[in-house]
Amino acid sequence: MAKGRKNGLYTEISAELSALMRTGWADTERHDLLPDEQAPHAAARRAKLSALFPGERLVIPSGNLKTRSNDDDYPFRPYSGYVHMTGDQARDGALVLEPRDGGGHDAYCFQLPRDSRDDDVFWTGATAELWTGRRRSLAESARVLGLPCRDVRTAADELAAAPGAPTRIVRGIDPALERAVTTDEDRDEELAEALSGLRLVKDAWELGELRKAVDSTVRGFTDAIADLSTAVATSERWIEGTFFRRARLEGNAVGYGSICAAGEHATIMHWTDNDGPVRPGDLLLFDAGVETRTLYTADVTRTLPISGTFTPLQRKVYDAVYEAQEAGMAAVKPGAHYRDFHEAAQRHLAVRLVEWGFVEGPAERAYALGLQRRFTMAGTGHMLGLDVHDCARARNEEYVDGVLEPGMVLTVEPGLYFQPDDLTVPEEWRGIGVRIEDDLVVTESGHENLSAGLPRSADEVEAWMARVSG
Ligand code: GLY
Ligand code: MN
Ligand code: MN
Numbered sequence: 001m002a003k004g005r006k007n008g009l010y011t012e013i014s015a016e017l018s019a020l021m022r023t024g025w026a027d028t029e030r031h032d033l034l035p036d037e038q039a040p041h042a043a044a045r046r047a048k049l050s051a052l053f054p055g056e057r058l059v060i061p062s063g064n065l066k067t068r069s070n071d072d073d074y075p076f077r078p079y080s081g082y083v084h085m086t087g088d089q090a091r092d093g094a095l096v097l098e099p100r101d102g103g104g105h106d107a108y109c110f111q112l113p114r115d116s117r118d119d120d121v122f123w124t125g126a127t128a129e130l131w132t133g134r135r136r137s138l139a140e141s142a143r144v145l146g147l148p149c150r151d152v153r154t155a156a157d158e159l160a161a162a163p164g165a166p167t168r169i170v171r172g173i174d175p176a177l178e179r180a181v182t183t184d185e186d187r188d189e190e191l192a193e194a195l196s197g198l199r200l201v202k203d204a205w206e207l208g209e210l211r212k213a214v215d216s217t218v219r220g221f222t223d224a225i226a227d228l229s230t231a232v233a234t235s236e237r238w239i240e241g242t243f244f245r246r247a248r249l250e251g252n253a254v255g256y257g258s259i260c261a262a263g264e265h266a267t268i269m270h271w272t273d274n275d276g277p278v279r280p281g282d283l284l285l286f287d288a289g290v291e292t293r294t295l296y297t298a299d300v301t302r303t304l305p306i307s308g309t310f311t312p313l314q315r316k317v318y319d320a321v322y323e324a325q326e327a328g329m330a331a332v333k334p335g336a337h338y339r340d341f342h343e344a345a346q347r348h349l350a351v352r353l354v355e356w357g358f359v360e361g362p363a364e365r366a367y368a369l370g371l372q373r374r375f376t377m378a379g380t381g382h383m384l385g386l387d388v389h390d391c392a393r394a395r396n397e398e399y400v401d402g403v404l405e406p407g408m409v410l411t412v413e414p415g416l417y418f419q420p421d422d423l424t425v426p427e428e429w430r431g432i433g434v435r436i437e438d439d440l441v442v443t444e445s446g447h448e449n450l451s452a453g454l455p456r457s458a459d460e461v462e463a464w465m466a467r468v469s470g
Pocket of ligand 2: 299
């Protein structure tokens with residue numbers, strides 16, 4: 001937090017205080033730090049990026065703090081493209097790939113160094129270490145990241161003074177660095193697309209992190225269900241808080257706002273107010289994911305009967321979604337078109353909706369016209385990784401219009417949502433929402449469901465709830 005703010009109680013620093021503050025500090029430079037285990041993987045990712053942009057300087061910022069009010073900031077989240085290419089999470093940083101004579105690039109990082117104790121900044125500045133915590137020195141960062149590191153405070157001047165090779169920067173992340181370079185918007189977008197596209201296939205290290213994210217998420221779901229059987233979980237907020245505790249304990253945070261949607265809130269795709277009651281007899285649609293300390297997130301949904309047992313109608317809807325998910329998951333294999341799993345699941349739901357009389361048949365016509373979307377609302381899944389909707393800026397040809405490859409990780413998450421005010425369905429269906437969401441990695445022979453540790457079928461879910469509630 002910036003000191004010396006308007007209405008702060010201290011208005012002046014005496015010369016004596018300034019001198020006192022500058023003296024008497026130990027040398028805490030760390031010489032024992034080892035390279036981060038991700039460093040070689042990040043180097044391999046940079047080599048792929050380098051090959052895409054020969055002879056060009058690339059600037060990939062990490063981002064800055066965003067003010068919430070006065071001297072209070074929102075929690076910082078680095079740009080995922082920076083994290084992927086460095087393994088680093090520092091704010092105010094930037095990766096630069098400088099083209100080398102004879103081909104390839106030299107990589108280095110701009111970082112905010114430690115504060116000197118020779119002036120007042122370390123205890124009065126906007127980024128004062130004494131208030132916000134110790135940072136790594138440039139030498140420490142160089143060892144951890146396996147990259148030369150320079151002082152970011154002179155980055156804008158350095159980049160502006162040495163225009164050098166044609167430059168591209170990822171826009172929208174660090175306005176000061178963006179102003180320092182002369183670039184073209186369309187060419188910059190190609191850099192952002194490339195960074196997004198390079199995340200489509202996860203390396204072995206990333207898959208390990210995603211497994212950790214899913215495993216923590218399974219534990220978080222189990223915590224939440226254990227609470228359901230007690231009187232404490234009478235509010236969606238309680239469920240949210242229970243999961244959040246697990247996320248903070250084992251990971252960094254939640255990878256997106258948890259959706260704790262009881263009763264008719266389950267029909268709201270992105271319900272994150274989570275301020276409703278949790279009542280026996282209703283369903284709870286619970287969509288949540290732990291984000292690891294390295295910022296990889298899970299994204300899992302289970303729809304649970306709060307009382308422990310589905311009503312016949314709830315089970316009918318649940319079974320249709322379950323069968324659609326089975327059909328979708330069966331289509332996840334290398335060489336399949338990315339869209340196949342979506343189409344398989346949506347087709348199945350169209351058949352059921354026609355069968356129930358909610359959509360005019362025949363089913364294939366309804367599907368061709370997209371009529372099922374009134375009740376299925378969303379696409380059946382998305383790539384998953386550092387961002388919950390990962391690789392979102394990748395070129396369509398390599399993502400939604402592309403083909404699945406081993407190492408891709410995606411969600412399969414069909415759902416049915418009958419809005420509480422939908423007069424086209426019988427009254428007892430209104431307010432029912434069901435989604436089942438799992439995280440799959442494409443393997444050489446098909447796929448592996450990373451979230452298989454959470455029961456899925458209606459019978460398994462009921463048995464699981466009975467077990468967890470003892
Ligand atoms: N939790 C957001 C999603 O499922 O896409
Ligand atoms: Mn999802
Ligand atoms: Mn989700």
